[in-house]
Amino acid sequence: MMFIRAYVFFLGVLATLFLGWAALTFIPGIQIKEVKPLPGLKPYTEQELRGRAIYIREGCVYCHSQQTRPDGFGVDQRRGWGRPSVPGDYVYDRPHLLGTMRTGPDLFNIGARQPSEDWHLIHLYNPRATSPGSIMPPYPWLFEEAEEAPEEFYRMQGKRVVPVPEQFRPEGKVVIATQEALDLVAYLLSLNHTYPVKAEKR
Numbered sequence: 001m002m003f004i005r006a007y008v009f010f011l012g013v014l015a016t017l018f019l020g021w022a023a024l025t026f027i028p029g030i031q032i033k034e035v036k037p038l039p040g041l042k043p044y045t046e047q048e049l050r051g052r053a054i055y056i057r058e059g060c061v062y063c064h065s066q067q068t069r070p071d072g073f074g075v076d077q078r079r080g081w082g083r084p085s086v087p088g089d090y091v092y093d094r095p096h097l098l099g100t101m102r103t104g105p106d107l108f109n110i111g112a113r114q115p116s117e118d119w120h121l122i123h124l125y126n127p128r129a130t131s132p133g134s135i136m137p138p139y140p141w142l143f144e145e146a147e148e149a150p151e152e153f154y155r156m157q158g159k160r161v162v163p164v165p166e167q168f169r170p171e172g173k174v175v176i177a178t179q180e181a182l183d184l185v186a187y188l189l190s191l192n193h194t195y196p197v198k199a200e201k202r
């Protein structure tokens with residue numbers, strides 16, 4: 001009698017583990033194996049990939065999601081964050097940056113919503129300069145401060161002066177974007193999934 005019960009218990013454990021594996025690993029694996037990039041989706045350029053690595057390094061994903069949900073799953077559609085995302089939108093995203101927190105807005109289509117490089121640079125240098133009262137942290141280490149001089153002077157040296165309003169930068173200084181800031185903004189501008197999607201199977 002004792003022996004049979006142990007045997008049944010063991011089978012139960014095995015079945016539970018198997019079901020968990022099948023439902024959470026095996027079946028989803030089959031479902032996404034064949035996902036192809038959508039026709040409008042472009043692979044990231046090298047610069048965008050460098051920017052993506054900085055997005056990961058700076059932890060932007062802890063406050064920003066990159067997934068737009070359909071009506072009935074929240075207010076994304078009413079906020080104008082773009083059509084619901086589908087698996088084919090993420091083929092080039094490894095690791096994916098879907099995010100789970102929305103302390104800030106969803107960035108799945110930020111490149112379409114805010115296409116200005118200047119705006120992004122100023123916002124990263126000091127979010128309060130573009131968005132009064134913003135609680136997003138500033139990222140000043142992505143910028144250099146240099147003596148004030150006509151923009152021409154720095155442009156000739158291949159440097160990108162950021163048009164930060166006077167009251168948001170140190171007196172007598174200009175703000176210059178580092179390559180890292182430019183790469184990060186190139187990545188943000190590439191987040192534009194506004195191409196049309198035919199109704200998919202899934």
Ligand code: HEC
Binds near residue numbers: 062104134137
């Ligand atoms: C502590 C949370 C937090 C972190 C970390 C954070 N953000 Fe934000 N972000 C916000 C909030 C809140 C807003 C809305 C206010 C604003 O525009 O500044 C925002 C707004 C934005 C916007 C404008 C979105 C829109 O729809 O106008 C962009 C772009 C952005 N963040 C990019 C980034 C990037 C890139 C990083 C990483 C370098 C980052 N954020 C890190 C909280 C955060």
